[in-house]
Amino acid sequence: MSPTFFVQAMLPHREVYLLGTDGRPVEVAGADGRPEKLLAEHYSATNGEFTLTVQAGLRKGPGPLHPQVSRGVPYGGLARLLLCHVITTALKQDSPTIDLGSTLTEFCARVDLTPSGGRNGRLRYLLDQLQRLATCSITYEWETVTPGRRDLRGERLFVVSSYHLWHLGATPTSEAADGGSITLSDAFWTEVASSCFPLDFRKAQMLRGNPTAYDLYLWLTYKLGALQRSGRGSVALSYDDLHAQLGSHYQCHADGALTAQGKKNFGYKVRAALKTIRAMWPGLVYDTPRGRVVLYNTGPDVGHRPPKKR
Structure with missing residues (x-):
């Protein structure tokens, strides 16, 4: 199942960065001293009268000058697949709380992904996209302009109200023994329960x-x-x-x-x-x-x- 408002305007296809006045991604010194591009704090897409805005969550920054930075906006095919899986599971169970499995590799099997470790492995990418979805908020609004009148209406909601995700330890494939779970926010759960359409x-x-x-x-x-x-x-x-x-x-x-x-x-x-x-x-x-x-x-x-x- 997929929410209808994500068809009117959709998530970005690729990573979105915070841009400076020169139009280039802003870079700061990372925790390891190497340059780190700051991720965008929000993303907006407008289709006619409809605008979708995704506000990213925050994470610990690389140092005192940047104690908190954007976690990043969910993007790409994996974010879409994860959102689809979470919503479908919630609707099938008729419950906003979704059990993600005891380990990250178990969850990979549920969404038919082959787990791989390493700095750029799929496990880290999967966990990163789950965290982005779990911490972002969504605003969707309509602007209607008629002679002598301009109407604005919309709603802002969090996708998730609470979450428990696995921890990747010193080795990329090490995982906590306890399981993961996500609970959709009341507003998002109400929205998807009333305005989704099925897909294969x-x-x-x-x-x-x-x-x-x-x-x-x-x-x-x-x-x-x-x-x-x-x-x-x-x-x-x-x-x-x-x-x-x-x-x-x-x-x-x-x-x-x-x-x-x-x-x-x-x-x-x-x-x-x-x-x-x-x-x-x-x-x-x-x-x-x-x-x-x-x-x-x-x-x-x-x-x-x-x-x-x-």
Whole structure:
């Protein structure tokens, strides 16, 4: 299951850094004396009237000049897969508290990841993304402008109210004997229990290394469900409109529209991702005329079931 508000605007595809006035990532001396790039404190994506903002949690900084720094915004295919797994498990159990298993390697098996150690190993990356999800907050808001009036509405909520994660000790694969758990916040639990749509988790796992394809798969599944309910035969989106929904960031003008080169690069990436998705979803029917994606009403990949009343 995936929350609907993460389809209107999505998490970033890659790491987001705190930028200086020169547009470059800000660097400070790390704990080991080597330069360390500071991670962004927040990330925003706007799609029409809707804006999604993710505020990162904090962690201990590298020294007295920076006692606390951003933990970083969740990003990439793994963050999306983890969010999907946590929400799906909570909804299946009808409980906001999720048991993550007794060890980190056990949790890897649950999400079909092969654990690997080392400084840049998958265990550290997995734990890092879990911590980012557990400590971030989300704001989503709508701005409606009519003649003589500007309306703003929205909500800010934490994804998780409490968590207990495993500790990676002196060796990358050492783990605490006690288990891990996550409890979704009341506001987030209420939101996902009432506004999620189903997807094929096996496809999500296969696409986790390709965030563009993962985002497109979510969008296609959600959009085809909406088309089926509306009875319309097709829907068309320009590359500019689609770019505003995905977590990718190509070259844009000040008004947010893609530059000519940005549109070319984004279009190439989208067409390649659509071919990857159709290889797993043969019933998908679409066209890619110049600068657009046209999606035909063939029904969603997974049938929609109304949420339980709570």
